[in-house]
Amino acid sequence: MRKIYIYLSIFLLFLSPTRVYGETNNYEIDLTTDPSTILIDLTNVKPGDWVTRDLIIKNNGKQDFNYIFSSKFLSGSRIFYNKLDLTIKDNSDVLFEGKLFEFKQLPPRLLKSKHNEKLQIHVKVPIDLTNEFQGLETEFQFKLYVEGTLGGVLPADGPKLPVTGTNMYxxxxxxxxxxxxxxxxxxxxxxxxxxxxxx
The missing domain is CATH 1.20.5 (Single alpha-helices involved in coiled-coils or other helix-helix interfaces)
Structure with missing residues (x-):
């Protein structure tokens, strides 16, 4: 195996006007993670190799919220992607265990204001892969969404910057x-x- 890329994309949703003009600690909704971008970047892996990473999800805002953790295939070899094993745990329970392609999202999880949650992400290359998988690589993405207060999931299309422009022009x-x-x-x-x- 040559490469496995796992990218973690963070989407910040600002639901209150205080997000525009307030200080950072005044934001109503403020979701951050550690690490903030790339969770796992592996090269030269072989059958039987595995990696475990901790993902810290932080609610720095003033409101409690439910977040949704999801995944999707991006590019590379979908055949290789379909073979990878994924396990997701919190501090006490196994939240998902199975093939990576079978994982769509976790049920909404409550995160209280000023609290953190640690998820343990474990990815394994199965030991029974044959030589046909040599040189393949795959890229997929984990996403975080904040569940909307009006029902459903608010669209997360990337980090939103504060609106500082005016109608002056x-x-x-x-x-x-x-x-x-x-x-x-x-x-x-x-x-x-x-x-x-x-x-």
């Missing part, structure tokens, strides 16, 4: 158009008045 453009329109009308009126005087 729109107002300036509108004002400029009004000024040019006024100048144009003045020219037309003067030309018309000059024409009428000559007549």
């Amino acid at each position: 729109n107002i300036l453009i509108a004002g400029g158009l009004l000024v040019f329109t006024g100048i144009f009308l003045q020219i037309v009126i003067r030309k018309r008045n000059g024409f009428e005087k000559h007549v």
